[in-house]
Amino acid sequence: MEAIIPIDKPVGWTSFQVVNKLKWHIRHLTGVKKFKIGHAGTLDPLASGLLLVCVGKATKQIEKLQSGIKEYSGTMVLGATTPCYDLERAIDNYYPFEHITTEDIENARNRFVGEIEQTPPIFSAVKVDGQRAYQAAREGDDVAITAKKVTIYEFSVTKRIDNDSDSSSFSLPTSSNDTKDNRFGADTHLYRNPQGVVPKGLPLLDFHVTCSKGTYIRSLARDMGEALKSGAFLSALRRERIGDYRIENAIQLNDIERTITTDILAIE
Numbered sequence: 001m002e003a004i005i006p007i008d009k010p011v012g013w014t015s016f017q018v019v020n021k022l023k024w025h026i027r028h029l030t031g032v033k034k035f036k037i038g039h040a041g042t043l044d045p046l047a048s049g050l051l052l053v054c055v056g057k058a059t060k061q062i063e064k065l066q067s068g069i070k071e072y073s074g075t076m077v078l079g080a081t082t083p084c085y086d087l088e089r090a091i092d093n094y095y096p097f098e099h100i101t102t103e104d105i106e107n108a109r110n111r112f113v114g115e116i117e118q119t120p121p122i123f124s125a126v127k128v129d130g131q132r133a134y135q136a137a138r139e140g141d142d143v144a145i146t147a148k149k150v151t152i153y154e155f156s157v158t159k160r161i162d163n164d165s166d167s168s169s170f171s172l173p174t175s176s177n178d179t180k181d182n183r184f185g186a187d188t189h190l191y192r193n194p195q196g197v198v199p200k201g202l203p204l205l206d207f208h209v210t211c212s213k214g215t216y217i218r219s220l221a222r223d224m225g226e227a228l229k230s231g232a233f234l235s236a237l238r239r240e241r242i243g244d245y246r247i248e249n250a251i252q253l254n255d256i257e258r259t260i261t262t263d264i265l266a267i268e
Helices: 015-030 057-066 102-110 133-138 217-227 253-259
Strands: 002-009 037-039 048-056 070-078 114-118 148-161 204-211 232-242
Touching: 002 015, 002 057, 002 253, 015 037, 015 048, 015 253, 037 057, 048 057, 070 217, 102 148, 102 217, 114 217, 204 217, 217 232
Parallel strands: 048 232
Antiparallel strands: 002 048, 037 048, 070 204, 070 232, 114 148, 148 204
């Protein structure tokens, strides 16, 4: 087999769960029990968008695909922070935001275009002493992560929204399969009930980012908050492109059984 399959990952699924769902379908489709499969770049559980899953010989291309330029769109909340920089955890601090002007936002945005140093979140897939940072963080261990250089090719703030609606949390999609077996991974329960909410009154910024491998958009939101002498975290994120692959051509998760055929898998 040899295939690169672009999937539109929904909110609430881990990248690992998506790979496992594809693995189960391919086994059922082909009768092949053992084959290589993996993804080219983790997408956070509370984010949606393009996830490239490589099957068979295509797994040799994972490193190359991971190096591709990426595009994201999303929303950040000003005036508050969470420990994980998104809604997986509840707000831990509030900050003034009334002083922030359009000019302040533009000046702060400009600071993060080009090559910058960025510290990944402690709730991330970065390895620290051989362990994923998020695993240590969820166990309550102290995690020290080193800053690294990344490149932001384009960073635009497309809209500022005064959030006057009632506080609301994500309503995550559910799958009946999750309660029947564990093939989607052991962490499913963590992402069905996110702890964070977007409180009434905190302003929102919609944005678009084009960036290099290794860029954490959650960290960019945190750094924007600090640059504005306030706080910020992500309330939504969607990956739209990896290299030459775009979200417009991705397969919806509930269409896998109908769309992924032996022809797509290029079985020899």
